[in-house]
Amino acid sequence: MFSLESITTLVQDWLNKTFSPNLALFFEFVIVGVLAITLFAGLGLVLVLMERKVAAWIQIRLGPNRVGPKGMFQSLADTIKLIMKEGLTPDGADKFLFNLAPFIVMMVAMLVLAPIGFAKGFQIWDINIGVLYVSAISSVSVIGILMAGWASNNKYSLLGAMRSGAQMVSYELSVGLSVLSIIVLTGSLGLNDIVLSQQDGWWIFKGHIPAIISFVIFIIAVTAETNRAPFDLAEAESELTAGFHTEYSGMKFALFFLAEYINIFIVCAIGATLFLGGWMPFHIGNWESFNHVMDYIPSFLWFFGKTFFLIFLIMWFRWTFPRLRVDQLLNLEWKYLLPISMFNLILMTLIAIKGWHF
Amino acid sequence: MFIKEYFKDIFSAIKSLLVGMRRTGYYFTHHKEIITQQYPDNRLELNLPERFRGEVVMTHDEVNEHACTGCSACELACPNGTIKIINKFDISPEGKKKKAIDTFVYHLELCTMCGLCVEACPTDAIKMANTFEHSVYTRGQLTKQLNKPDSKLRAGVE
Numbered sequence: 001m002f003s004l005e006s007i008t009t010l011v012q013d014w015l016n017k018t019f020s021p022n023l024a025l026f027f028e029f030v031i032v033g034v035l036a037i038t039l040f041a042g043l044g045l046v047l048v049l050m051e052r053k054v055a056a057w058i059q060i061r062l063g064p065n066r067v068g069p070k071g072m073f074q075s076l077a078d079t080i081k082l083i084m085k086e087g088l089t090p091d092g093a094d095k096f097l098f099n100l101a102p103f104i105v106m107m108v109a110m111l112v113l114a115p116i117g118f119a120k121g122f123q124i125w126d127i128n129i130g131v132l133y134v135s136a137i138s139s140v141s142v143i144g145i146l147m148a149g150w151a152s153n154n155k156y157s158l159l160g161a162m163r164s165g166a167q168m169v170s171y172e173l174s175v176g177l178s179v180l181s182i183i184v185l186t187g188s189l190g191l192n193d194i195v196l197s198q199q200d201g202w203w204i205f206k207g208h209i210p211a212i213i214s215f216v217i218f219i220i221a222v223t224a225e226t227n228r229a230p231f232d233l234a235e236a237e238s239e240l241t242a243g244f245h246t247e248y249s250g251m252k253f254a255l256f257f258l259a260e261y262i263n264i265f266i267v268c269a270i271g272a273t274l275f276l277g278g279w280m281p282f283h284i285g286n287w288e289s290f291n292h293v294m295d296y297i298p299s300f301l302w303f304f305g306k307t308f309f310l311i312f313l314i315m316w317f318r319w320t321f322p323r324l325r326v327d328q329l330l331n332l333e334w335k336y337l338l339p340i341s342m343f344n345l346i347l348m349t350l351i352a353i354k355g356w357h358f
Numbered sequence: 359m360f361i362k363e364y365f366k367d368i369f370s371a372i373k374s375l376l377v378g379m380r381r382t383g384y385y386f387t388h389h390k391e392i393i394t395q396q397y398p399d400n401r402l403e404l405n406l407p408e409r410f411r412g413e414v415v416m417t418h419d420e421v422n423e424h425a426c427t428g429c430s431a432c433e434l435a436c437p438n439g440t441i442k443i444i445n446k447f448d449i450s451p452e453g454k455k456k457k458a459i460d461t462f463v464y465h466l467e468l469c470t471m472c473g474l475c476v477e478a479c480p481t482d483a484i485k486m487a488n489t490f491e492h493s494v495y496t497r498g499q500l501t502k503q504l505n506k507p508d509s510k511l512r513a514g515v516e
Contacts, residue, residue, distance in 0.1 A: 058382045062394045320382040321375065336368065 004300055005121030032124055036113055040262055047261040048075040050308075051315055058319040079254070087250035090153065097151035102248065102255035104144035109262040111137045115191050116269050119279050119300035123192060130191035131183060134270055135176055138225070141263070142168040145227075145234065148256070149244040160243025163326060164234030167224055170333040171231075174221035177341040178214040181348040182207070182274045191270075195278035200285050202277040208356070210348045215275045217341050222267040223314055224329070226260065230321035233329060268310035272303065276310075279303040411471040411486040414441075414464055416504040423512040424505055426483035428459035435478035440468045458511055462504040467497055481515050 011031070015024040049064070049072070056063025064071035089095055115130035117123040127133055142165050149161020183189060185207055186197045197203075204211050224231035235243040245256045272278060279299035283291045324332065350356075385391055395404060418424050430443045446460035473486055484504070494500060 054386065057386045057389065057392075060385050060391050060393055062392055062396070316379060316382065316386070320378045340368075 003121070003298065004119045008122060036110060036124070039113075040110070040258065043265050044258045044261055045075045045079065047265065047311065048078070048257075050311070051261075051318075054312065054315045055319050058316070082254040083251060085250035087252050088247075090247050092153040093247065094151040094153065097147050098247075099252070101144050101148035101151060102252045102259070104147060105141055105259040106255050106262075108137060108141040108144060109259045109266065111140075112263075112266045116266070117192055117195055117273065117278055118303055119298070122279075122300065126190065126192050128193075129189045131179055131189045131194075131270075131274075134191075134266075135172070135179065138263075138266075139168065139172055141259075144259075145244050148248070152244070152247040154247055156240040157244050157246050160234045160240045160246070164227055164244060166326075167227070167231060167233060167329060170330060171221045171224040171337075174217050174333060174337040174341050175225060177338070177345055178218040178221065179270075179274060181210060181214040181341075181345050184345070184348050184352045185211075191273050191278070195273060195280050198277040198280045198283075200283055202275065202280070202282070204275045207348065208351065210344050210351060211275065213344050214341065214348070215271075217337055217344070218271055218275070219310070219313065221333075221337060222271065223317055224333075226263045226267055226314075228260070228264065228314060229318040230323050231329060232318075232323060233326060264311055264314060265307065268307045268314065269303070271310050272306035276306045277302075278306075406488045410488050410490075411473055412488050412490040413466055413471070413486070413492065414469065414475060414484050414504065415487040416462060416484050416506075417482075418506055418509055419512070422506060422509045424483055424509050425481040425512050425515045426459050426462060426505065427481060427511060427515060428457055429480065431478045431480060432475035432484060435474045437472065437474065438468050438470065440465045440470075441475060459505055464502045464504050465500065466492060466502060467500040 012024075012028065015027050018024075019027065052074070053063045053071075055061075064074035067073045067077050089098055112134055114125040115123070115127050115133055117126075145164045145168075146161045149157040149159075149164070152158070182194065182203055185203060186194045188194060188197070198206075200206075204215050207214075227234045233243075235245075240246070245253055248256060277283075279302050281291070281294040281297060281299065281302050283294060395406075397404070416424050416426060428443055428445045430445075433441045433443050442463040442465075443459065444461040444463065445457055447455045448458045450456050471486070476484055476486055492500070
């Protein structure tokens with residue numbers, strides 16, 4: 001059966017046989033880096049096109065359909081245009097911070113990629129505190145956004161950045177608590193262990209209603225954390241032109257744009273890992289033959305299928321719901337999501353202690 | 359009671375969000391509903407809605423008669439002076455002078471397609487047409503005369 005694990009072991013064996021261990025490790029770093037960048041570029045192209053097509057179909061339009069067959073090369077053409085454009089730096093801007101900000105946002109997105117398991121045995125770094133690492137690193141991206149807003153020396157940018165800060169800090173709590181309710185069940189912070197614990201069914205099915213509630217809260221809160229509509233107050237093009245990236249152009253803007261889509265991919269990948277079993281195929285309890293049939297579908301297909309399903313869900317939100325006001329946004333978090341997720345966590349703990357889950 | 363309200367709020371909110379998502383999901387899966395016209399490709403079989411407002415035209419019947427009495431209600435209704443009506447006086451067989459339209463001047467370059475003139479017209483002489491390919495090389499070509507040459511008022515229209 002085809003698996004990515006065999007390829008990685010083959011490459012590692014060959015490198016270790018040919019070079020000294022240190023050099024082999026160095027080459028592995030290079031390979032991983034190239035793969036990560038390739039994944040980012042590919043995801044950027046695919047997700048931008050997907051978003052535009054989903055938006056168009058939801059709004060009864062056709063979407064891009066001129067560049068290439070069915071408009072498939074539209075995002076490639078856009079990328080070439082963005083590379084050609086001049087990267088302006090405004091006169092009054094803090095030049096160093098202004099140019100640093102997009103890279104910080106991008107770097108955060110790259111760092112979060114490390115503990116995610118893409119397929120069986122295909123993971124950059126199997127760290128035993130994966131969930132903690134992800135939630136710690138993902139909150140650094142607010143620094144990049146605040147930096148961009150402050151350094152632009154533009155009131156709209158600063159307003160957008162401040163809103164984004166308030167939003168990210170408050171919604172981080174709900175994300176943390178809803179993730180915690182799964183951690184209670186698995187008893188491990190490692191993403192690989194969490195996937196393996198879903199051998200006999202995904203947590204969203206095994207954890208009864210509390211798991212479903214925490215899944216819903218997780219999806220709402222990560223939509224807010226990635227600054228996407230209906231929580232796109234940081235950008236809010238009708239109020240703040242483009243919020244924190246108003247002053248950016250060319251490739252620096254493209255980095256922000258790419259980071260947004262990479263962040264969506266990452267939060268959806270984590271959501272898929274925690275609630276939908278990551279690369280684990282769809283298994284039902286002890287149905288050996290059924291589980292065996294499901295195993296024939298390669299694990300990376302399962303992972304990307306689930307992740308893209310969640311991404312589609314978030315895009316569906318974006319093109320259906322109107323934007324919230326700032327007070328509504330904070331009300332939703334502090335009066336609804338946070339108390340509910342706290343009670344949900346208690347309920348989940350009770351279920352875990354009593355062993356009521358499957 | 360507060361708790362009851364609280365949960366009622368949550369459930370009604372979720373319900374209304376699901377209703378919205380159901381609608382957009384319907385559009386997402388039903389591509390037949392798409393209303394976009396691929397304009398230059400289907401120029402010959404364009405299917406524009408009835409209410410589309412392209413320009414003001416005066417309707418003439420097959421014997422070259424129109425219904426415009428020259429009352430200039432449209433000229434008064436127009437918010438930006440798009441319409442100018444020049445009247446003449448016809449001498450009827452009984453020797454009486456009768457007001458009639460000489461030239462209905464329509465400045466397309468000033469028109470905002472608001473349709474107020476059509477609403478103001480007491481005899482339904484003018485209407486909004488579906489045409490929209492208005493680009494020309496000089497401004498002068500946009501000043502149009504709406505009544506056709508040698509056309510006259512339809513009998514019985516006052």
